[in-house]
Amino acid sequence: MTGALLILATMATTILIYEDNTRLRQSLELLLGEGSGFHVSGTFPDCDNAEEQVARLEPDLVVMDIDMPGIGGIEGVRIIKSNFPDVKVIMHTVFDDDSRIFESICAGADGYLLKNTSPVKFIQSLHELADGGAPMSPFIAQKVFQHFRQQNKTTDSFNLTGREKEILEHLVKGNSYKMIADKCSVSVDTVKKHLQNIYHKLHVSCGTEAVAKALQHKIIRLD
């Protein structure tokens, strides 16, 4: 039985904590101590040696603050994830602004918790993280959804006609006037006329600008 316990102890999910606030760092260490199912194998006030530390201590999870002296937490995530992609990293910060949220995610963060998260939720989230989930505070989840919708909504307007959208699509796909004319079975002059109208409607003066605007405003979608 003692042997089994030892094995369990060895198998416990190990955690590194990066947090420059000493009191909070200690609180977290305490919270993730005995009986939580986790083992904190290291805590650090900055990310300056994160690569070496993660390499040496081989944690399963990393809890990462953002606002730290020296290398910030976002850069910290990038370093850890690019070298140890299997280590799960969760942000733990007061920041709830779009840019830091999205930069963190893009840097490779696997979760994002605000510091007002209750201890119970925090523990729960770390278990979810260990299980391959992507735990995040409700507010963050909502921001992510919002941003998602934003990115994929079509600005439409410019009220292009159906034919104009068709012509524009061909242009975006790299066709010359002549090629478009062929594909649409009309004369080159017609294509030219359509594009002239399109340029006016989009308030641009050349093809490249039109393509940029069409893609930027998702009038035309490239898959």
Place this chain on the structure above:
Amino acid sequence: MTGALLILATMATTILIYEDNTRLRQSLELLLGEGSGFHVSGTFPDCDNAEEQVARLEPDLVVMDIDMPGIGGIEGVRIIKSNFPDVKVIMHTVFDDDSRIFESICAGADGYLLKNTSPVKFIQSLHELADGGAPMSPFIAQKVFQHFRQQNKTTDSFNLTGREKEILEHLVKGNSYKMIADKCSVSVDTVKKHLQNIYHKLHVSCGTEAVAKALQHKIIRLD
């Protein structure tokens, strides 16, 4: 005290359920019955009359299946959210493929739960939803994060030089060769030469195609 209880009862979070599987529909209704803090004010096997039903019953939340006869759940969300943006809608489905997840979110869903969610988690998620969060199953959250990173990663490659990226950026922003030459303080011929090299590296043959490729592969980012 009885008065207070009555007020609480009146204020309970009201829910509509759209689910074509009769047994599951009844199970959910039972789960969200007495003591859960919710009140199910209607359940329906399809979305065909969703607009009228939501208008009449004025729910706080809607639980929405995807695979239903007639109008599907994704279209259902779109209808509800476009007419009643304040009603929170959560998807509840077995589907975990990217396209259905993302279409649902873009259609306006406020959360996404898989049907293997435990009753406890389900209740918990609905509370989170009512509180303005965006609850989702761990697997979904992970997919969303993945997709996020995908969308914002720069494909790079094509190994354009710094100068070439600079020139390309100007092109994408709608500048003619001459304008680029001015902004970069070089001759038009130089610009032309650079673009010639760029076109080769991107495997395209004209400016519009280059712009499309640059934006598509996020070599250049337009904000």
Place this chain on the structure above:
DNA sequence: CGGTCAATTACCCAATCGGGTAAGTAGTCA
């Protein structure tokens, strides 16, 4: 039935684009 609008074609013309060729300078790396 006349008016409006999308779609179509034609012609003119200047400017721009894009390919080819050639060659010079500067910096890095081995």
Place this chain on the structure above:
DNA sequence: TGACTACTTACCCGATTGGGTAATTGACCG
């Protein structure tokens, strides 16, 4: 030092682009 690469400029030339103007057809609307 010599190979290599990025960056630079120049010239030639044909094709493409884009603006202007004008006119015809068919559909839809009041």
